[in-house]
Amino acid sequence: xxxxxxxxxxxxxxxxxxxxxxxxxxxxxxxxxxxxxxxxxxxxxxxxxxxxxxxxxxxxxxxxxxxxxxxxxxxxxxxxxxxxxxxxxxxxxxxxxxxxxxxxxxxxxxxxxxxxxxxxxxxxxxxxxxxxxxxxxxxxxxxxxxxxxxxxxxxxxxxxxxxxxxxxxxxxxxxxxxxxxxxxxxxxxxxxxxxxxxxxxxxxxxxxxxxxxxxxxxxxxxxxxxxxxxxxxxxxxxxxxxxxxxxxxxxxxxxxxxxxxxxxxxxxxxxxxxxxxxxxxxxxxxxxxxxxxxxxxxxxxxxxxxxxxxxxxxxxxxxxxxxxxxxxxxxxxxxxxxxxxxxxxxxxxxxxxxxxxxxxxxxxxxxxxxxxxxxxxxxxxxxxxxxxxxxxxxxxxxxxxxxxxxxxxxxxxxxxxxxxxxxxxxxxxxxxxxxxxxxxxxxxxxxxxxxxxxxxxxxxxxxxxxxxxxxxxxxxxxxxxxxxxxxxxxxxxxxxxxxxxxxxxxxxxxxxxxxxxxxxxxxxxxxxxxxxxxxxxxxxxxxxxxxxxxxxxxxxxxxxxxxxxxxxxxxxxxxxxxxxx
Ligand code: PRX
Numbered sequence: 001x002x003x004x005x006x007x008x009x010x011x012x013x014x015x016x017x018x019x020x021x022x023x024x025x026x027x028x029x030x031x032x033x034x035x036x037x038x039x040x041x042x043x044x045x046x047x048x049x050x051x052x053x054x055x056x057x058x059x060x061x062x063x064x065x066x067x068x069x070x071x072x073x074x075x076x077x078x079x080x081x082x083x084x085x086x087x088x089x090x091x092x093x094x095x096x097x098x099x100x101x102x103x104x105x106x107x108x109x110x111x112x113x114x115x116x117x118x119x120x121x122x123x124x125x126x127x128x129x130x131x132x133x134x135x136x137x138x139x140x141x142x143x144x145x146x147x148x149x150x151x152x153x154x155x156x157x158x159x160x161x162x163x164x165x166x167x168x169x170x171x172x173x174x175x176x177x178x179x180x181x182x183x184x185x186x187x188x189x190x191x192x193x194x195x196x197x198x199x200x201x202x203x204x205x206x207x208x209x210x211x212x213x214x215x216x217x218x219x220x221x222x223x224x225x226x227x228x229x230x231x232x233x234x235x236x237x238x239x240x241x242x243x244x245x246x247x248x249x250x251x252x253x254x255x256x257x258x259x260x261x262x263x264x265x266x267x268x269x270x271x272x273x274x275x276x277x278x279x280x281x282x283x284x285x286x287x288x289x290x291x292x293x294x295x296x297x298x299x300x301x302x303x304x305x306x307x308x309x310x311x312x313x314x315x316x317x318x319x320x321x322x323x324x325x326x327x328x329x330x331x332x333x334x335x336x337x338x339x340x341x342x343x344x345x346x347x348x349x350x351x352x353x354x355x356x357x358x359x360x361x362x363x364x365x366x367x368x369x370x371x372x373x374x375x376x377x378x379x380x381x382x383x384x385x386x387x388x389x390x391x392x393x394x395x396x397x398x399x400x401x402x403x404x405x406x407x408x409x410x411x412x413x414x415x416x417x418x419x420x421x422x423x424x425x426x427x428x429x430x431x432x433x434x435x436x437x438x439x440x441x442x443x444x445x446x447x448x449x450x451x452x453x454x455x456x457x458x459x460x461x462x463x464x465x466x467x468x469x470x471x472x473x474x475x476x477x478x479x480x481x482x483x484x485x486x487x488x489x490x491x492x493x494x495x496x497x498x499x500x501x502x503x504x505x506x507x508x509x510x511x512x513x514x515x516x517x518x519x520x521x522x523x524x525x526x527x528x529x530x531x532x533x534x535x536x537x538x539x540x541x542x543x544x545x546x547x548x549x550x551x552x553x554x555x556x557x558x559x560x561x562x563x564x565x566x567x568x569x570x571x572x573x574x575x576x577x578x579x580x581x
Contacts, residue, residue: 003347003385006360014307014336018379020249023393030394032422035245039280046211049218049240050089050126053279055209057082066284069258069304070116073290078116082282085123088200090207092124095199097207100155100178104129104210105217109153110265111135111144111162114289117182117196118265119275121157126218126237129210130155133220133232136266137162142483142534145169146229147222148176151429157182157196214238214422220429221268223368224476226465232429233268233368240276242372242423246392247277250364250376251308252337260286260301261310267472268368269341272423273310277372283308294322298330305334312342314471316349316361317502327356337379339364342472343504344460347385363388365460367446368474369438371423375458387457388450395421399452404440412461415450416443466560468497470505473538477560480541483534484509487527489517494550494558498543498567509541510563512549519546 020026040056041047057063068080080088096102108130112118118134125132133151135144144166148156152175158166159182170176182196212218218237222230247253251273259278263269278285286304290296292315301309319327338353338361345363353361364376365388375397377389391397396418399407407413419439428435438445449461468475477495484493491514497505511527513519524544532540551562565572 003351006350006354006383006385016254016336018252019254020252020378020380020393023378023381023390026249027393032241032394035241039241039244042211045213047214047237047240048126048209048212049237049276050123051209052240052244053276054082054086054089054123057279057282058086060282062282065282067279068116068119069284069286071286071288071300071304072115080116080119082279085120087205088120089123089127090205091200091203092121093127093207093209094203094205095180096125096128096130096155098203099199100194102128102130102155104212105131106155107131107133107151107153107220108155108157109133109135109148109151111137111139111156111158111166112182113137113159113162114264114287115159115182115184117157117184119287121182122265122271122275125155127207127209129212129216131217131220131234132271133222134265134271135222136264136536138536138538139266140532140534140536141166141169143479143536143539145172146479147232148173150222150229151220151232154178155180159183160186212237215426217426219271221271221368223268224467224474224479225434226467226476227478228434228476229479229482230476231431231434233371233425234427234429235371235423236426239272239371239423240280242421243272243277244280246373246376247273247281247283250362250373250378250392251277251310251339252379253278253281253283253308255282257283257307258286258305258334259283259308259310260288260304260306262288262297262312262315263310263342268371269310269312272372292318294319294326298327301332301335302330307334308337308339309335310339310341311361312472313340313345313349314343314503316340316345316353319356320349320352321502324356332357335359338362339376341366341373343469345386350383350385360385365389365458369425369444369446370417370421371425372421374417384453384457387453387459389458390456391458397452397458398443399450400440400443400445404443404445409452409454412449412451414464415446415448415458416440417446418442419444466496468495468505468507470497470500470507470538471503473536475507475539479535480507480509480531480539481558483531483539484511484527484541486534487530489513489523490527492550492558494560494563495541496560496564496567500542506542507539508543508545508567510545510547510550512547 067082070078108125155178157180180194219235220232261274340361362377364373366374399413480495481493492512494510498508500506551559
């Protein structure tokens with residue numbers, strides 16, 4: 001079904017003008033130098049994300065403005081001004097440098113719940129010149145180990161509860177020198193632990209920030225591919241130009257805004273738009289510690305008087321599922337702008353947003369690798385429900401054939417971008433070759449399939465690879481298969497994404513068993529639990545199908561394509577490379 005364009009963004013009632021006034025004019029005149037002149041550099045080549053996002057505001061009226069309003073799962077509230085965050089992050093930088101000997105370029109990783117210390121810690125580590133790496137608190141020991149081992153992280157900041165989950169992997173991490181525990185009064189302190197509270201109490205709140213260069217590494221986010229373990233996409237301090245510009249012109253962040261990004265800091269959206277972009281724009285952010293709850297989320301939007309809200313399609317579909325009655329109990333008068341990212345936003349969800357909140361969700365597209373929003377719907381433009389919108393001014397996006405030549409409008413192909421924007425990843429950590437393989441004929445190949453219409457709007461078609469997108473989490477089938485075959489009953493495993501009305505895709509595993517094991521419900525649950533514990537609940541197969549053997553190529557590679565075609569009842573295609581029975 002064709003959905004009509006949504007032509008209005010009802011801003012008039014807020015007496016506010018969108019930051020972006022003329023899309024085409026901005027595109028023509030766009031220069032990153034101009035964007036950069038809005039930001040506070042130390043000098044023409046030194047910039048630090050923590051300075052731009054926090055300390056720079058201390059010279060302005062924003063010094064005592066609230067930067068972070070945090071609400072715990074129990075409803076406790078903590079508020080931090082830009083000045084508070086500056087001083088606390090100075091203290092943490094001192095802890096890292098003076099107490100633990102952290103040097104520029106050392107990896108400092110965070111395996112922490114969504115608590116204020118993750119924000120303070122990340123800012124402090126950036127001030128110290130460290131390369132930060134946040135990990136999802138839902139990860140299990142294998143997922144954490146792979147990332148800490150690959151990055152050779154020197155310091156880990158975690159909590160007593162999360163440490164307990166991963167304690168078995170520490171002996172396999174020789175580079176990990178220090179573990180700092182954030183107790184938040186929850187657990188008794190062990191004098192052998194490095195306690196965040198104790199270290200912070202002794203640290204000075206003056207710190208001479210490390211004068212990093214634009215191209216110095218700052219952020220690492222692990223992301224999944226078709227083959228191999230997750231790889232660390234590395235971003236530089238100069239990336240903050242991209243966070244700032246897209247925060248301003250896509251999320252339309254303005255001085256008086258109360259902004260809520262629902263993404264976890266373990267995900268790139270949680271750093272680019274849950275920390276850096278909004279704070280570079282001097283905006284107040286609200287953060288809720290807990291996960292999804294339709295009732296709580298509506299109440300949070302109302303109570304905090306959220307004006308700009310950045311969320312994800314699965315969450316929107318879960319709100320839709322909770323029914324149209326529930327939101328009628330709340331008032332959303334303050335809410336003026338809503339955006340969504342991470343998976344395709346179905347047109348029904350856009351229309352539902354308009355019906356429920358009086359305004360539509362603005363979908364946008366980007367990736368861990370791109371570091372900031374690349375394609376977006378803007379407040380001043382019509383929305384075509386189901387489309388991701390148009391390239392950010394200054395960004396050139398193209399649709400390429402399989403030989404990497406550009407295709408005309410309305411043809412499906414590989415979505416590609418012309419490299420050169422500041423928040424673009426600079427490498428995959430210690431995987432240079434893989435990094436270079438993502439560039440062809442002067443384009444960065446995104447791995448997504450898409451099409452562009454006559455009016456320059458982009459439409460997502462699907463992934464060009466086997467990576468599964470479940471509720472916005474990218475899951476690499478190889479990572480799941482590797483854990484599955486470690487289960488004592490499993491001989492072989494093949495993993496695919498199975499379409500799902502809420503999460504877009506869920507992980508489905510095809511498993512053959514070792515001799516002496518029979519399929520049973522109990523075994524199915526045991527295997528699911530095994531993956532959940534080792535990796536995460538997102539990666540654990542929602543469905544497991546026992547089969548006697550898996551389709552393989554002659555060289556022994558499991559043919560996921562065939563498994564997927566069978567699952568969807570599609571033609572099996574070319575099976576000539578299959579092994580003979
Ligand atoms: O396949 C696209 C999908 O998510 C991938 C990027 O995931 P990740 O690296 O985890 O980045 C998270 C930051 C957004 C993309 O390659 N994706 C992202 N946004 C959209 C999307 N698919 C469809 N529509 C979107 N708006």
